Amino acid sequence: MAQAVDAELLKAQAAAQAMATSGYLFSGDFATFYEHATDLLQQTEIGNNFVLSDEMGQQLVNTIRPFPGPLPRHGNPKQLQQVFKTMKPVISDVYVGGALHRPVVSIDVPVFKNGKAIYDLSIGIFPERLGQIPLAQHLPPDWIVSILDTQGVIASRTHATDRFVGKKVVPLLLQRMEVAAEGMVETNTLEGIPVSAVFSRSPRTKWTVAIGIPTQQFTAQLRQRFLLLLVTIVILITVSVVLASILASHLARSIRALIAPAMALGSGASVTVPHIRVREVSDVGSAIKNAFNLLTLHTLAANVYSNISEGVVATNPDGAIVSVNPAYCAITGYSAEELIGANPRIIKSNLHNADFYRGIWETINKHSCWNGEIWNRRKDGSLFLVSETITTIRDGNGRIEHYVGVINDITEAKQAAEFIHHKAYHDPITDLPNRSLFMDRLHQEIIRARRNKLAMALLFIDLDHFKEINDKFGHDVGDDLLKMAATRLAASARESDTVARLGGDEFTAILNDINGKEDAARVAQKMLDEICRPFVIGLHELVISASIGVAIYPTDGDGAASLLKAADEAMYRAKRGGRNAFSFAVAG
Ligand SMILES: Nc1nc2c(ncn2[C@@H]2O[C@H](COP(=O)(O)OP(=O)(O)OP(=O)(O)O)[C@@H](O)[C@H]2O)c(=O)[nH]1
Incomplete structure (x- = not known):
């Protein structure tokens, strides 16, 4: 509240300082100044009157009186002298005004012209204006609020204003105010009411606000509040005890609900966690459930690992x-x-x-x-x-x-796959590569020979009069002969060569990396010789021959089909020539 008093006084001071710069003062047009000052007071309610005085203390303008007209002297000559001496604003204590002869507080500021103070401009505030400040605080009606000037004189009072404004505050409070800026004192008010008086002085204006709280009421209120506090504490403690016991039994129940799941977890049985409302216990329940889930997962993983x-x-x-x-x-x-x-x-x-x-x-x-x-x-x-x-x-x-x-x-699995693969590409009787594998190899070898600029030979071998063997000795003997013939043919070539059975009594041989026709001729002759050697099958000694056609890559053909055709034709020529012979393809 002391700050509110400060604000009120400083607001008035600011208004006076603003008015002190008015050009009408310098020009001596006091009539217009009077009008302006009166307007300002009506519009802003910052004070009750403006008084312009000269250095001698003679009032020149007073807005509370008509202008022009006879005016008294400044009501506070000391304040006036201080203004001219210090050339600074001075806030007065409460004094009796010169014009109205009633208590007033004034804030006087110098009016400067060319850096020199020529007048004193004073704004007067009647104590009832300051009395508005405590009213705005809405304090209990029997609290007595006084606003005191720097000398401890009452400028405003909420109770018995007329009796005590302008009087000094009670001595006990005055003594306390001299030694402390704020405090509390047990005293009697000027009208004799025992009060606890608290006061606070503004460090700025040095004005003080004192509040007297009637002791009787203060004590009664205190007792009542203490009792209320006591009852509240008792109720709170009682409620706490009841709540704690409810909570404890609730907790115990919740914890008991976890015993069965925890035991089940320990024994490895299935875990079911009931719904629990106590969060902390529910968290433990979730942890048990998680542990169970982990354990289940772990057991499953272990079973998978083992099985x-x-x-x-x-x-x-x-x-x-x-x-x-x-x-x-x-x-x-x-x-x-x-x-x-x-x-x-x-x-x-x-x-x-x-x-x-x-x-x-x-x-x-x-x-x-x-x-x-x-x-x-x-x-x-x-x-x-x-x-x-x-x-x-x-x-x-x-x-x-x-x-x-x-x-x-x-x-x-690998062996089975290899066996199936072998079956698919080999002849079941002789175990030689079959037609598919032969054709595949022939393509590969042609590509290789072409890339490396090498020669290769394709031999087409057909047994002579094989039909007669079958007819005479039976198919099984024929099969055995085919097997043995295959072995002899394969042995006649190098391991890197391919000897295949195309079907029936027809065989082929791919001789790769040959130097010339002579190499092919040598192998063909060797094969003829081998086939001519008697085959001992059971009790039979069988003699047979073969006819061979020889085609050379790239001379007789540069593709599989053309080479095969050339070798086949050459083989027939050998047959026609009397069999048991080889014949070269006729370069086309
Ligand atoms: N044992 C046996 N005979 C087969 C097999 N496949 C075909 N033959 C026989 O082989 C014979 C082939 O006869 P050909 O080549 O036509 O005639 P050939 O008697 O050899 O007379 P030329 O070829 O003219 O010298 C046929 O009698 C077929 O039945 C087989 O897997 N096993």
Whole structure:
């Protein structure tokens, strides 16, 4: 509230300073100044009157009186002298005004002309205006609020204003005010009411606001508030105790509800967690449920690990085996005890060279995974082929924790596939390449010969009068003869050559990388000689011959079909020439 008093006084001071710069004062046009000052007071209510006085204290204008007219002297000569001496605004204490003879507070400011104070302009405030300030605070009606000037004189008072404005405040309060800017004192008001008086002085204007709270009411109120506080505390404690016991039993019930799930978790049985409303206990319930889910997952993973047909091996980063599943033991023939601590090299087959393994590790280091087929060796020394996937397991920081290999024994599957493949491309009686494989090889060899600018020969071999063997000795003997003839033909060529059976008693041979016709002629002759040697089949000694047609790449044809045709025609020419002979193709 002291600040509100300050504000009121300083607001009036600012208005007086603004009016002190009015040009009408310098020109001596006091009539117009009077009009302006009166208007300002009516419009803004910042004070009650403006008084212009000269240095001698004679009032020249007083807005509370008509202008022009006779005016008294300034009511506070000391304040006037101080203004001219200090050339600064001076806020007065309460004094009796010169014109109206009633208590007034004035703020006087100098009016300057050419840097010199020529007049004193004073704005007067009647105490009732300051009395509005405590009213605005809406304090209890029996609180007595006084606004005191720097001397402790009452400028405004909420109670018995007329009796006490202009009088000094009670001595006890005055004494306290002299030693402290704010405080409290037990005293009697000027009218004799015992009060607790609190006061606060503005450091700026040095005016003080004092509030007297009647002691009786103060004490009664205090007792009432204390009792109220006491009752409130008792109620709060009671409520707390009741709430705590409700909460405790609620908690106990919630915790009891978790016993069964926790026991089930321990025994590995299925866990069902009931709905729990206490959050903390519910969190424990969720944790039990999560633990159960993890355990279930873990059990499932362990079962999968133990029962899958794929072998699983895990090593530490140094390559020492730390875990194997039963399938890994079954595939490799080693027990878990023999494998733990060992290096997976224990099953190395030595069928792959160092580059092969280096390639595996390069891929793992680059992609954290490798997949492929490896030949390994069981404990009993037998070889087995696995399809293997090796992956790295890393920790949260990306460091390798384990290498895990999953192996699938594909030895039998591979053999079966190879057998099927062999059957598809080989003749069932002689086991020589069949027509498909022969044609494939012929294409490949032509491409190779073309690329390397090499010569090659194609021999078309047909047994002579083979039908008679069948007719005379039966098909089985014929088959045996075909088999033996195939062996002799194949033996007549190099391993890198291809000897095939096209069907019936027709054979072909691809002789690659020959130097010339002579090489082909030599092989053809050797084949004729071999076929002419008697075949001992059972009790029979059979003699047969063959006719061979020879076509040379690229002279007799530069494609498979043309070469084959040329060789076939040459073979027929040999037949026509009397059989048991070879004949070169006629270059076309
Ligand atoms: N045992 C046996 N005979 C076969 C097989 N395939 C075809 N033949 C027979 O082989 C004979 C081939 O006869 P040809 O080549 O036509 O005639 P050839 O008696 O050899 O007389 P030329 O070829 O003129 O010297 C036929 O009698 C076929 O039935 C087979 O898989 N096994």
